[in-house]
Amino acid sequence: MIRQYLVEGSYLAASVLFILGLKSLTRPEQARRGIQQAMIGMLLAVVGTLLHQEIVRYEWILAGLALGTAIGYPLGMFVPMTAMPQRIAISHMFGALAATLVGIVEFSQHGAHLSAGAMAAVGFEVLFGSLTITGSFMAFGKLQELITGKPITFRGQNAVNMTLFAVTLGLFVYLIFNPGATGLFYLMIALALVIGVTMVLPIGGADMPVVVSLLNSYAGLASSATGFAIGNNVLIICGALDGASGFLLSILMSKAMNRSFSNVLFGAFGSGPAAGAAKKSAEGLTVRSTTVEDAAMQLAYARSVIVVPGYGLAVAQAQHQVRELAELIEKKGGEVKYAIHPVAGRMPGHMNVLLAEANVPYDRLYDMDEINGEFERADVALVIGANDVVNPAARNDPSSPIHGMPILNVDQAKNVIVMKRGMSPGFAGIENELFYNEKTSMLFGDAKSSLSKLVTEVKNV
């Protein structure tokens, strides 16, 4: 009896520490300590569990813990920050795998004797778990570029997906009332695994931030269902936290990408970005291109500069050069801020991490809402490898496919320098009128080498 109180006590303490840990993430300066508290919570929960009276053999447990640590350590310590999206995607797979396996064990032990409620929980657990396993693996493949980042579609895709979904759901409901149907249970798992693949296939690389957040939420729901199935409150609580977090992030991401949430949930089944959308003709408009020397002059004498980093910056690995340039401008008396669009990277908050890694102080990083009012006072807006998120058409042109998408108001700055490889359009495949604005000068070339040259030039000014 005392043993049971100890176990439950450790779970309660762990739950409290987890919530405090997440709460600490509201302030960067306390975040690290908060997460360390959460680690202690995890340790408590694990030690508490080992006291569980059902556990009689320890050799497999120890072997599993050792092997997991051996794999987890390098995944934690050596994965580069640019690879963070795929790293997170693959860890959703591990989480879902654990939940699904526990569900299968539960089913194989009790099977036909499961009550309707317990069977519903187990079914939910393996259903969400299985589709998250394959879905996350596909997302990982797309982000790691093992498979093409382009949407993969085929004729009748909608019908196939809907049928798969309906059949799986039917099996789930049937099993609740007939938990003895072992064969159907495994069939349901197999179908859910297929759904995970077909769900992510038609989604393009640019939409991955939403997918990864959504899978985060599914993995959470799966572990919550595990908690229901084995009667464990700490699992229910953590799953709910995880589910809420993923859900919230996917809503934020879909808003930032100008897609309704239902469009994201089921949108993959629909068509891609409007292909035949009216493309604004660039004819008759001229682009002003500039030289490194002129750009350096502009930056060196600017009193306030707002840097707008896009994914192109991360691809070029030029974060350190940006920071160097910013430090030089500051030395010359200018003020530098960074404007971060919510989808600037490949996952929520990714760009912030990349810049923090390059030693950019976090208080220079501003969200879209914080900084948008400041562009009109900025002498120079320096756009590096960003396109659609600075396209004024989102505000001005109702016929544009990105109309309504929240953007950074770069066009309101007194001068704009756009660093870009060439005139190719962004993900949405549309012209960007910002590039033809008379305030804008284009600095063509690889971001990294242009920035290094800029640094040298600004030094000499």
Place this chain on the structure above:
Amino acid sequence: MSAIGLIQIYVFVLAGFVGYQVITRVPPLLHTPLMSATNAISGISLVGSLVAAGSDHGRMSTILGFIAVVAATINVVGGFLITDRMLKMFKGAAKPAASSQGVKQ
């Protein structure tokens, strides 16, 4: 059983509510660490996996439980390490780099 089920639903709903309230306050600045932290925390399914691996209910349970322990441990260890590694990189402006002052309270 149904009474227990009801309590579980209470726990789930309230935890989801707390989670929503806490997480809406996390600034976009820290959304990536947030995701890796929730990932590490969801490695709590380790708790269920440990019971499955150690309870001696036949070979299949043990093997599946063992794999589940491995998968969950990867998330716990890897998730916490990478979250800490990221958070370590977020430094305020204060004095130009260098000085290794502790975390401000």
